[in-house]
Amino acid sequence: MLTVRQLLPEPADIDPAAAHAIAARPAPTSRPWVLVNMVTSVDGATAIDGVSGGLGGRSDKAVFAAIRAIADIILVAAGTARAESYGPPRTSADRQAERTKRGQTPYPRLALVSRSLDLDPDAVLFTQAPEKPLVFTVSTASAARREALGGRAEVVDMDGQGGGVDLPKMMTYLHNLGARTVLAEGGPGLNGQLVADGLLDELNLSLSPILVGGDSARLTRGADASPEPLTLAHLWESDGMLFARYVRRGGA
Ligand SMILES: NC(=O)c1ccc[n+]([C@@H]2O[C@H](COP(=O)([O-])OP(=O)(O)OC[C@H]3O[C@@H](n4cnc5c(N)ncnc54)[C@H](OP(=O)(O)O)[C@@H]3O)[C@@H](O)[C@H]2O)c1
Known part of the structure; x- marks a missing residue:
């Protein structure tokens, strides 16, 4: 087990998984x-x-694994799924047991x-998923791509006004x-919409001790x-990386 050095709220050695498992996340x-949850360089590159x-x-x-372990849903935009060759979510046997104990599914x-549904139905994120992924899209998406994904994903139309998926409605759907707990893993385009829609309750920022430029x-x-003030809930350090957890003011 890897421990990290907590700097705030008080100095301590911390097991990230245990700390994230008990963090307050009062759902609206x-x-x-x-x-x-995102990682950036010191100069802000993602x-x-x-x-x-x-x-x-x-x-x-x-x-990253500790945060994934507490999520009911891992939400990712198609651009990131393509760029990062996303796979199905995996959690260790211990984490699965803890999830089950908390009343969550094991994974x-x-x-x-995705607007375009430009997603490979043979990608492992579909073929090896413990539970069929949800794919939120819009009614104008290609019928052929929709059909190709048909058996491997649950495709849901959720048209929004700007031509993309309506994220607030999608959150209500997920709630139902x-x-x-929905963990969004980016990319920046999706994150920007979550902020603009007032949907972001918590930001976990991993700051990597590296300069990237570009x-x-x-x-x-x-x-x-609208600028959204946040509260710093914790700050951890390990191997020169900083891990900051911010929550919406008045959130948790
Ligand atoms: N540092 C980190 O922690 C981190 C985390 C994640 C990603 N990244 C990086 O970020 C980059 C990708 O980010 P990005 O901003 O270019 O793209 P992105 O946000 O990951 O994906 C954009 C795509 O997502 C779909 N999408 C987003 N919002 C949508 C909506 N409301 N309705 C329907 N579809 C929607 C569309 O897919 P379609 O094109 O299929 O219509 C859109 O083209 C990659 O380089 C990745 O490595 C970094």
Whole structure:
């Protein structure tokens, strides 16, 4: 088990999985608690050569797994699923047992958003998923692609006004499926919409001690949103990486 050094709220050695499992996440009444987890370089890059892998490390992987372990749904935008060759969510046997004890399914369920449905039905995220992924799309998406995904995913139309999936409605849908915690894993385009729609309750930021330069997207992109003050709930350090958990003020 990897421990990290907690700097705030008080110094301590912390097991990331245990700490995330007991963190307060009071879901609003009609939608799940929505958290984002992202890793960036010190100068704000979210990708190196188009993927995030070069930004993380051993401790980032442990914190990433700890956060995944508490999610009912892992939400990812199609751009990230394609760029990062997404696989099905995996959790260790211990984490599965803890989830079951908390009344969760052994694994989080994967949910994607895509306008185009340009998703490979033979990708392992579909063929090896413990539970059929949800794919939220719009009614104008290609009929052929919809049919190709048919047996391997639950495709749900959720048209929004801007031509994409209506994220607030999608959250209500997930709430009605029983989801209490939705972990969004990006990318920046999806994160930007979550902020603009006022849906983000928690941000887990892993800050990697590296400078990247270039013009990689920052953590959010898209339309301007009203500034949202956050509270720093914890700050951890390991291998020079900083792990900050921010929650919406008045959230948890
Ligand atoms: N550092 C990190 O922690 C981290 C995490 C995640 C991603 N990333 C990086 O971020 C990059 C990808 O991010 P990105 O911002 O370019 O793309 P993205 O947000 O991952 O994906 C954009 C795509 O998602 C779909 N989408 C998003 N919102 C939608 C909506 N409301 N309705 C319907 N479809 C919607 C569309 O898919 P279709 O094109 O299929 O219609 C859209 O083209 C990659 O380089 C990845 O490595 C980094």
